[in-house]
Amino acid sequence: MYQSLPDRLCRNITAEEITAYEENGAHVLRGVLPIEWVEVMQEAVERILNNPGDASLEYTPKGNTGRYYGDFFIWRRDPAFKAFMRDSPMPEIAAQVMDSQCLNFFYDQLLVKEPNTVEPTPWHQDLSYWPVRGSQVISVWVPFDPANEESGVVVYVKGSHKWGKLYAPHTFGGKTGFADIYAKAGLEELPDIEAERDKHEILSWEMVPGDVLIHHPLTLHYASGNKSPTGRRRGLALRYLGDDATFDSRPGTFLENKKVMDTIPDITFDDGDRFSGDLFPRVWPR
Numbered sequence: 001m002y003q004s005l006p007d008r009l010c011r012n013i014t015a016e017e018i019t020a021y022e023e024n025g026a027h028v029l030r031g032v033l034p035i036e037w038v039e040v041m042q043e044a045v046e047r048i049l050n051n052p053g054d055a056s057l058e059y060t061p062k063g064n065t066g067r068y069y070g071d072f073f074i075w076r077r078d079p080a081f082k083a084f085m086r087d088s089p090m091p092e093i094a095a096q097v098m099d100s101q102c103l104n105f106f107y108d109q110l111l112v113k114e115p116n117t118v119e120p121t122p123w124h125q126d127l128s129y130w131p132v133r134g135s136q137v138i139s140v141w142v143p144f145d146p147a148n149e150e151s152g153v154v155v156y157v158k159g160s161h162k163w164g165k166l167y168a169p170h171t172f173g174g175k176t177g178f179a180d181i182y183a184k185a186g187l188e189e190l191p192d193i194e195a196e197r198d199k200h201e202i203l204s205w206e207m208v209p210g211d212v213l214i215h216h217p218l219t220l221h222y223a224s225g226n227k228s229p230t231g232r233r234r235g236l237a238l239r240y241l242g243d244d245a246t247f248d249s250r251p252g253t254f255l256e257n258k259k260v261m262d263t264i265p266d267i268t269f270d271d272g273d274r275f276s277g278d279l280f281p282r283v284w285p286r
């Protein structure tokens with residue numbers, strides 16, 4: 001069904017774009033994703049929103065306006081999400097940017113903020129949550145609506161992936177109950193970046209469907225709530241593992257998060273193993 005959709009990017013990624021990603025820890029790639037995929041995925045996202053998975057989280061407390069919806073490993077239950085992470089041009093982005101011979105898919109994460117959603121995505125580094133070691137690890141964030149400062153595009157602290165720091169993870173929603181898990185990580189507290197924004201150079205790009213963001217797992221990032229009274233902000237992050245990515249058995253990662261782990265098979269890797277198997281499939285070379 002999805003075989004007829006384009007499997008190549010609309011254009012090649014340039015050397016300048018890759019250098020900007022390496023230097024700054026994040027970059028926008030404009031007009032790379034064929035619109036056919038955007039349309040297929042807009043429909044697929046609606047399916048998920050109307051039929052939330054067992055790992056999903058409603059970050060907006062009951063009684064608040066809007067809706068901040070999060071969901072994980074969706075590709076395992078929805079064929080469009082599976083085709084998108086594997087057969088669309090998305091793996092090509094990850095392989096080109098990281099100059100990686102092989103890619104395994106780590107997981108997908110849907111982050112939808114409906115109009116009038118107050119809750120932000122707090123400042124964080126992705127690696128704080130992940131049982132992963134390595135530098136060839138990348139997130140590709142895909143908007144299915146125009147995303148801007150009002151609707152809550154993802155913003156980054158320029159160069160923070162080079163600070164040599166891994167900060168403690170934080171729960172996205174105040175009441176999701178994962179604070180105790182993350183406390184086990186015993187990592188340094190993240191400074192209050194939001195309060196001291198003016199001390200940093202913040203990278204931010206207005207986006208339209210077809211554009212994507214790429215970011216390094218150590219780059220600090222944040223997204224405001226969706227202040228728009230009418231505009232939705234549907235975003236999907238795809239996480240890819242490249243040549244040097246291996247399993248890290250340290251405590252306090254999402255492996256201890258029962259809500260997510262109950263929806264996927266047990267992970268039995270030893271420290272230092274490469275990610276593999278049905279749960280983390282090889283997606284590159286095709």
Ligand SMILES: O=C(O)CCC(=O)C(=O)O
Pocket residue numbers: 111121126139141154221222223235237
């Ligand atoms: O979409 C958002 O609000 C945040 C995205 C994010 O934190 C991520 O992709 O790692």
